[in-house]
Amino acid sequence: MDHTKAPVLDALRAYQAQEQLPFTPPGHKQGRGADPRVRAALGDALFDADMLAVSGLDDRTQSQKVLERAEELMADAVGAEHTFFSTCGSSLSVKAAMLSVAGPHEKLLVARDAHKSVISGLILAGIRPVWVDPQWDPDLHLAHPPAPEAFRSALEQHPDARGALVTSPTPYGTCADIKAIATLCHERGLPVIVDEAWGAHLPFHPELPTWAMDAGADVCITSVHKMGSGLEQGSVFHLQGALVTAATLASRADLLDTTSPSVLIYAALDGWRRQMVEGGHELLDGTLRRVRRVRAAIEEIDGLHVNDRQDFCGPKRAFDLDPLQVFIDLSGVRFSGYDAADWLRRNHRINLHTSDHRRINATLTHADDDTTTTRLLNGLRDLVASADELPPAPNIHIPDPGDLRLRQATLPRDAFFGDVEQVHRRSPLLPCSPTFLAVRPCLQGPPCRCRTPRPTDLGGGHRRRVPVRT
Numbered sequence: 001m002d003h004t005k006a007p008v009l010d011a012l013r014a015y016q017a018q019e020q021l022p023f024t025p026p027g028h029k030q031g032r033g034a035d036p037r038v039r040a041a042l043g044d045a046l047f048d049a050d051m052l053a054v055s056g057l058d059d060r061t062q063s064q065k066v067l068e069r070a071e072e073l074m075a076d077a078v079g080a081e082h083t084f085f086s087t088c089g090s091s092l093s094v095k096a097a098m099l100s101v102a103g104p105h106e107k108l109l110v111a112r113d114a115h116k117s118v119i120s121g122l123i124l125a126g127i128r129p130v131w132v133d134p135q136w137d138p139d140l141h142l143a144h145p146p147a148p149e150a151f152r153s154a155l156e157q158h159p160d161a162r163g164a165l166v167t168s169p170t171p172y173g174t175c176a177d178i179k180a181i182a183t184l185c186h187e188r189g190l191p192v193i194v195d196e197a198w199g200a201h202l203p204f205h206p207e208l209p210t211w212a213m214d215a216g217a218d219v220c221i222t223s224v225h226k227m228g229s230g231l232e233q234g235s236v237f238h239l240q241g242a243l244v245t246a247a248t249l250a251s252r253a254d255l256l257d258t259t260s261p262s263v264l265i266y267a268a269l270d271g272w273r274r275q276m277v278e279g280g281h282e283l284l285d286g287t288l289r290r291v292r293r294v295r296a297a298i299e300e301i302d303g304l305h306v307n308d309r310q311d312f313c314g315p316k317r318a319f320d321l322d323p324l325q326v327f328i329d330l331s332g333v334r335f336s337g338y339d340a341a342d343w344l345r346r347n348h349r350i351n352l353h354t355s356d357h358r359r360i361n362a363t364l365t366h367a368d369d370d371t372t373t374t375r376l377l378n379g380l381r382d383l384v385a386s387a388d389e390l391p392p393a394p395n396i397h398i399p400d401p402g403d404l405r406l407r408q409a410t411l412p413r414d415a416f417f418g419d420v421e422q423v424h425r426r427s428p429l430l431p432c433s434p435t436f437l438a439v440r441p442c443l444q445g446p447p448c449r450c451r452t453p454r455p456t457d458l459g460g461g462h463r464r465r466v467p468v469r470t
């Protein structure tokens with residue numbers, strides 16, 4: 001296929017060159033109606049490229065197959081049989097994949113270290129999850145993806161399961177042994193969904209962990225906005241094999257999808273594919289070299305330790321590690337990851353991704369260069385030099401995962417829509433999560449001391465209003 005072409009970008013430029021005139025949404029009409037202050041902040045180019053996908057980018061019957069051709073090129077670039085673009089993030093793609101594999105009351109094996117979109121998928125579909133436990137590292141206080149053995153045992157105990165879902169890489173960059181898990185499932189004729197939201201770059205360099213489709217996944221979901229050059233919400237999901245059909249997957253995505261997809265997001269997905277096919281290997285080669293240098297330089301800073309394969313991979317740990325997720329262990333400096341991240345933003349305008357009670361993480365991508373990594377290193381050196389300004393990390397007792405495991409008494413869907421009592425858990429580190437409130441707003445009882453705003457009543461007339469324990 002001709003990967004110099006970018007059907008969405010080409011159609012977008014043609015629309016602009018032909019001075020097509022919209023009597024359609026979006027109402028700003030190529031920015032003419034937008035407030036100049038908004039245009040000044042966002043740029044005219046953004047409004048100029050924001051158009052309808054149908055009767056805009058393509059004609060009323062989509063006769064030019066603009067989107068279809070872009071998706072075919074993406075599939076060809078990564079070696080999938082079908083690719084679908086989503087402008088609603090991997091949150092939609094994950095749910096579409098789940099709904100394609102299991103329906104109400106059917107079982108799905110789910111690695112317990114799952115993103116909230118997986119929980120939403122369980123609720124929406126009425127799926128009965130069979131939880132597969134991650135591998136817990138009690139020394140590092142970290143969960144790695146479940147071992148294939150855990151999937152084998154779950155499959156043996158639940159021969160009526162319809163498939164499996166595993167997250168790999170995790171936001172910590174740790175990867176599951178997808179090949180072994182896929183083999184176990186395929187021996188039983190079951191499909192495997194891999195939530196590879198953090199792996200947009202994986203197909204384009206052999207030194208990175210094997211991407212899910214090469215390892216045998218049936219459906220694989222990727223957020224191109226996370227590790228690639230996609231705009232926020234740009235996600236793709238890929239399909240191969242015959243265990244899930246393209247028509248099923250498309251219909252499930254259609255059920256959840258917007259009818260107003262953002263052409264901006266499509267365009268960035270299309271451009272990312274061309275960028276990677278044409279120069280991805282070289283770009284990622286440079287990125288990997290840079291990451292090695294940055295990791296070594298951080299290791300030189302007194303008290304900091306960069307987590308590497310020795311820490312995260314091996315027996316009872318992860319199968320592989322994406323080196324672009326640079327995790328820095330702070331045990332040697334005795335302040336928490338949360339405080340370190342806040343300090344770096346406040347004092348150096350540096351924003352980190354994941355932070356936890358003992359780690360911070362800098363996610364590096366092909367977009368980083370000497371300027372960005374020098375700022376990061378200077379910020380980290382200053383952080384350590386300013387250790388006195390940061391409070392000591394609280395001593396966190398993390399129970400053994402076995403002590404936290406709950407008996408699953410009902411379907412997540414029934415629990416979500418059933419009568420519930422809201423119990424606010426106070427954490428020394430975080431305000432109450434609004435998600436706790438969303439299920440059952442604070443309506444009666446003693447006033448909630450939570451600092452998060454109260455949502456309005458979700459309006460389920462059948463729900464019993466319950467007091468809130470604080």
Ligand SMILES: Cc1ncc(COP(=O)(O)O)c(C=O)c1O
Pocket residue numbers: 088089090091092094114115117167170171195197198223233234235
């Ligand atoms: C593992 C995982 N899956 C899915 C998602 C959802 O992706 P998106 O933000 O593109 O909706 C995320 C987001 O952080 C994630 O970490």
